Amino acid sequence: MVKEFDVIVIGVGMAGLNIARRTRAAGKSVAVVDELPYGGTCMLRGCDPKKVLVGAAEVIDWQRRMQGNGIVGQAQIDWGELMQFKRTFTDNPPKMLEKSLSKSGITTLYGSAQFIDENTLQIGDETFVGENIVIATGAKPRPLGISGEEFVATSTDFLELEELPERLVFIGGGYISFEFAHIANRAGAQVTILHRGNRPLEGFDADLVAELTTATEELGIDVQLQVEVTAVEQSNEGYVVQTADGLRFDADLVIHGAGRVPAIDNLNLEKAGIEFGSQGIIVNEYLQSISNPAIYAAGDVAATDGIPLTPVAVTEGIVVANNILNGNERSADYTGTPSVVFTIxxxxxxxxxxxxxxxxxxxxxxxxxxxxxxxxxxxxxxxxxxxxxxxxxxxxxxxxxxxxxxxxxxxxxxxxxxxxxxxxxxxxxxxxxxxxxxxxxxxxxx
CATH class of the missing domain: 3.30.390.30 (FAD/NAD-linked reductase, C-terminal dimerisation domain)
Incomplete structure (x- = not known):
């Protein structure tokens, strides 16, 4: 039996949530589907839980800076307790969101959605047709293409650690690596960042990045530049990270911080005639697929001028909802979009x-x-x-x-x-x- 909806949203993060709620409030029949818990990366596996950990690290840093200026004693991070506190922000939202969506009349589905034609999805054993289908599946870690890639943990894994390992190696010198390195260092870990470029945080001002890199190294974080990781091997004591120059770095945990790519691999976009590239689904100014007018895309999965940030995803979600409801009349304005690396x-x-x-x-x-x-x-x-x-x-x-x-x-x-x-x-x-x-x-x- 085929089930039909006015709008089907694939991905229940900040972009998808805005689209589903707004179109449903306007009277459309709406379904949402995700293979992960509802809430998206920012709420559950990124910005929000990360900032909780940053807050604890800031306490440690502030106290250390003020030693000898009226502050005595030394605080420490209890990683297990900190993660329990973090979970108070991430455990409940998926169920609360499902309940809220269902209460508003939105059909909530779980599973991997795959296109079987221009406006039809297969989800498990069921088939769904949408007058409009919105892809808002976000991003995932970029494939590293190295031997032993299966041993590399993701940022999601880091945010779920019950115990903090003693030795951490981050592959890549982007904001994920720097933010988590600063957290882990304040929590007592030995941290190394391996970056293949000649400077990290390449999207930010070079002079201030140099100052931040100095501050990072003064903490005891080892920042290695122009180092290309070629393999990760298991060892008796954990892992060994190998580089093209023959360097070897021992670690208890190796973490992926080398960028993210649109999460579109498993959608079977070709069967729906949806054009896409390395930056995601190719859309027009209205965030509508240039090759299939029934399809819209929003957030990290859309190839737009917007940078992959939650506020951009929210903005694009609002634009898509408006264009579905009123016809293509609105485009996203990315003027003055800020970006922050929450290091310390x-x-x-x-x-x-x-x-x-x-x-x-x-x-x-x-x-x-x-x-x-x-x-x-x-x-x-x-x-x-x-x-x-x-x-x-x-x-x-x-x-x-x-x-x-x-x-x-x-x-x-x-x-x-x-x-x-x-x-x-x-x-x-x-x-x-x-x-x-x-x-x-x-x-x-x-």
Whole structure:
């Protein structure tokens, strides 16, 4: 028996949830399906549980920085207790979401969905037809293509560790590796990051990345650059990571931090005539498949100009829901999308880097300074803080802002507002800020 719906959403993360709820609220018959617990990567296996662990690591870091400045004693992380606390954020949402979706009249399904024609899905032993089908399956770790890849743990595995191993090796120098390395280091682990490029965190400002790398190495984290991992082998004491240069690194756990790719391999997209590439499903400005008008895509799985972040997925979900309900009339606006590496200190960016602004032929001034001597850094004894702000000549538009510091993830939002709503450097200077607060430093950055 074939079951028919107005909308079927594959993937119940932040993009899929927004689409399902909005189309159902408008009276559409809606079904959702996921092979994983409802909630998606951010809520269950990424941003939210990670930030819980970061919070504990921040306590350790703050106390260490203030030793000799009025703080005595030494706190420690009890990993088991911390993971129990983390689970209070991740254990209940899947059931709560299923209950909430069902209560609103959405059909909730579990399993692997596969296309069998342009608008028909096979899920287990059942067949489902959707007038519109939305693909919101997110991303998964990029295949490493190395011998022993099966021994490499994922970021999801790290966030489920009951005990923290003594020796960790991260493959790749992206935000996952750096964030988890900073957490594990504060929890007492010996940590190594192996990155094949000549600098890590390649999407962020080079000068601030260099400062963060220095801070990372001062913690005792071994950051190895221009090192290509070729194999992972089991040993009597754990694992051995081998490189093209013949280097060997011993580890109790090896963790994948070398990027993610759209999770589309098992959908049988070809049977639905859906065009896709390495960046995901190829869509038009309305997030509709360019080759199958019944299909939309949102979030990390869609090949768009949006970076793979939860707020982008939410935005794209809202756009897709609108276009399904009202016809293609809305596109996503990615202007001023910020990104943050939640290391300690945190690294944030919004807008253009110097290289990007130069490539576009823009004329701009660069305000760049290391700020450990500023009050906002000195009061908590932070050694590695700084900023870089790009201001267009003539217009005073903020072209890009890059921050390194404990509160970078919050202060960057002021620059997001400036870029998205065309506030100038003079506008920011004239603003009266709370003092003393980290955001009040903005008037000295522009």
């Amino acid at each position: 200190p945190a690294l944030a960016r919004v807008g253009l880097t110097e290289a990007e602004a130069s490539e576009q032929g823009l004329k701009f001034t660069v305000n760049h300074q290391q700020t450990s001597s500023w009050y906002s850094s000195r009061r908590t004894n932070e050694k590695h803080t700084g900023f870089k702000v790009l201001v267009e000549e003539g217009t005073e538009r903020i072209l890009g802002a890059h921050l390194l510091g404990a509160h970078a993830g919050e202060v960057i939002n002021m620059f997001v507002l400036a870029i998205r709503h065309n506030l100038t450097a003079s506008d920011l200077k004239r603003t009266i800020y709370v003092h003393p607060a980290e955001s009040s430093d903005i008037s000295y950055m522009v």
